[in-house]
Amino acid sequence: NILAGLPVEVDLNQMLDEAAVSSLSSNSQLLQQLRPFLPPGSENENTSERLRETLTSPPFQQALSSFSTALQSGQLGSMMDQLGMADALDAAGQGDVTVFARALETAARAGTLQDNT
Amino acid sequence: MADDDGAGNWCLIDSDPRIFTELIKGFGVTGVQVEELWSLEKEEFEKLKPIHGLVFLFKWRPGEETVGSLVQDSRQIYFAKQVINNACATQAVLSVLLNCNHKDVQLGEMLYKFKEFSADFDPTMRGLSLSNMDIIRQVHNSFARQQMFEFENSSNKSEEAFHFVAYVPINGRLYELDGLKDGPIDLGKCGEDWITAVKPILESRMTSYATGEIRFNLMAVVSDHKMKLEADLEKLQSNLSDLEGKLSKLDTKKDTEAYLKLKNEYATVELKMNEANHQLRVEEEKRLRYKIEHAKRDHNYLPMIVQLLKCLAKDGRLVELTEKAEQRQKAVTAA
Numbered sequence: 506n507i508l509a510g511l512p513v514e515v516d517l518n519q520m521l522d523e524a525a526v527s528s529l530s531s532n533s534q535l536l537q538q539l540r541p542f543l544p545p546g547s548e549n550e551n552t553s554e555r556l557r558e559t560l561t562s563p564p565f566q567q568a569l570s571s572f573s574t575a576l577q578s579g580q581l582g583s584m585m586d587q588l589g590m591a592d593a594l595d596a597a598g599q600g601d602v603t604v605f606a607r608a609l610e611t612a613a614r615a616g617t618l619q620d621n622t
Numbered sequence: 623m624a625d626d627d628g629a630g631n632w633c634l635i636d637s638d639p640r641i642f643t644e645l646i647k648g649f650g651v652t653g654v655q656v657e658e659l660w661s662l663e664k665e666e667f668e669k670l671k672p673i674h675g676l677v678f679l680f681k682w683r684p685g686e687e688t689v690g691s692l693v694q695d696s697r698q699i700y701f702a703k704q705v706i707n708n709a710c711a712t713q714a715v716l717s718v719l720l721n722c723n724h725k726d727v728q729l730g731e732m733l734y735k736f737k738e739f740s741a742d743f744d745p746t747m748r749g750l751s752l753s754n755m756d757i758i759r760q761v762h763n764s765f766a767r768q769q770m771f772e773f774e775n776s777s778n779k780s781e782e783a784f785h786f787v788a789y790v791p792i793n794g795r796l797y798e799l800d801g802l803k804d805g806p807i808d809l810g811k812c813g814e815d816w817i818t819a820v821k822p823i824l825e826s827r828m829t830s831y832a833t834g835e836i837r838f839n840l841m842a843v844v845s846d847h848k849m850k851l852e853a854d855l856e857k858l859q860s861n862l863s864d865l866e867g868k869l870s871k872l873d874t875k876k877d878t879e880a881y882l883k884l885k886n887e888y889a890t891v892e893l894k895m896n897e898a899n900h901q902l903r904v905e906e907e908k909r910l911r912y913k914i915e916h917a918k919r920d921h922n923y924l925p926m927i928v929q930l931l932k933c934l935a936k937d938g939r940l941v942e943l944t945e946k947a948e949q950r951q952k953a954v955t956a957a
Contacts, residue, residue, distance in 0.1 A: 519947035535933050542929050544921035546914060559918075559926075568923035588928045606944040609935035618932050 515602045517573040518566050530557040576605060589619025637679045637786075637839045640912045641765050642715060646843075648761035650730030651719055653849055659840040662824060667817045667842075674727060674843045675718030675790040676820060677711075680827070681837040682785040689823065690798060690807040699792055700737065702748035704801025709753060712762045714786035716752070717799040718843045721790045726845040732757060745805060789823075791816035798823075848909070851902045858895045865891065 521529075529535055536552045544564075546555050559565050575581050582598030585591055592615070596608035612618050642656035654674065659666055667673060693699065700720040704713050719729060720737050729737065736755060740748045752758065787800040791812055796819045798807040812819035824840065831837050865888045874881050934940040 515944070515948045515951045517944070517947060519950045520943040525943065529930075535937075538933055539926060539929055542923075542926035544918045544923075546918065562918065564919050564921065565923055565926075569927055572924070572927050590928070590932070602944045603941065603948060606935070606940045609931060610938060610941055613932070613935040613938075618935065 514577055515573060517569050517576075517602070521560055521569075526557060526560050529560065530554075573602070576600065576602060591619070592617050637711070637784075637841070639841055640915065642677070642711070642841060643912075644916075645712065645761060645765055646715060646719070648764065649716075649719075649758065650732045652728045652730060653726045653846050654719070654843055655846050656715075657842050657844055659842055662821055662828075662840075670842050670844045672724060672726065672845050673817060674722045674724055674845070675788055676824075677714045677718065677786055677788050677841045677843065678824065678827070679711075679784055679786050679839040679841075681831075682783040688803070688807060689826075690809040692804060693797070693806045693808050699797060699799075699806045700748075701745050701799055701806045702740075702752050702801060703745040703804075705746065705749040706753040709759075709762065710786040710801060712758065713749075713752065713801045714788040714799070715843065716758075717788040717801075718790050721792050721799075722843075724845070726850065749801065789820050791819075796820055796823075847905045848902065851898050851905065855895065855898050855902070858891055858898065861891050862888070862895070 530553045536556060539556060540552050543552070543555055543559055546558065550558070576597060577600045579598050579600035582594050585594040585597050590597075590609060590612065592612035593605055593608040596605045599605075609618070639656045639658040643654075646654055646656065656677075657670055659670075659676075693701075700717065702713065702717070704710055716733070719727065719733065736751075736758075740751050743751065785800075785802065787798055789796065789798055789809075791797075794811060794813070796809040796812040796816055798809055800807065809823060810819065828838060865884055869881070869884050869888070872881050872884065931940060934943060
């Protein structure tokens, strides 16, 4: 296949398969950290349900696709500082998701990831 | 119709009954809402009555045959030519509203004035003045699909050309109002029950598309359910009070027959009230759901995405997950 060697544009929604969504929405620490950023929803549902619902909802998936495209266009580099991911600036500028992911993990281990405000 | 050139600054909007309902409210019209129809079954139409007009969305194809005859002198009908791309959703809805004379529907000041002002214009002039109405354009554009980022050279995936047309009954005849045509299309006589007349026309239009290819969508402009139910309830309540008054004046021992009759009526009214109350609750729940959906659609997901990525990075799972995503994408692309 002639396309095999070429970089493909990755949609980060691809990482959220059923298994990933299940494990994310049952991770109580993650739930706490994501709760403030969830869209408004039926307040009688628990956070786990709301996260699961959000991750599988079209508006979120559209946003994540759009983020993926933006990331791979290399145009997000300048935003990294603002997003508290200054260490991923160069990686984001390269427009490669895996390079970006590695940079974030390195930053996380070094403890330089800023919390969202 | 959606062409990609410029689009005259009118955005494309989704064919979603909730968005159409909000659009109409934004124009200042009261007493109406838009509901989607999922089939052409009689009962589907029945529960939406009164229906003031239908808006049909379909994939536009060149050279489609016209059924019916072109109306040359269309002064009795409010018809405007579509001079701007992407405005067809708004135009189709306005075609229904501007031709509607139902007591439930209040056009509101803006549309009423517009209708008066453009009454003597020909269809092209009406279309032009419509597209020049800043307020209409602003309302229309406020329903743009949300975009998180604006790109310099985003690959504008060419949107397929979808087009909206309206079907409305005017003075006992059924018309198709399609802003791309030269005038209203007369589809013949229709009685009070104009849905019976429009059904076969829609059916043949829909079957002309390949089976399995869902390329159309049908929406009905109907009276505001909540308003109607509330008015009904008020009437029923006063019926009930009347009956109570009559009952209290009656000597139950002497007028047994009259008493039973009134009691019976009373029970019937009560039943109707229960039913109306139930429907009102259903409608209110639906509106609440719409409101939540709306909030979800308008939510800014960027902070959540960033937080999610950071959390995954801290857990040391981000690389693994993105690699998996990349592999899946490659598999999809190679297939």
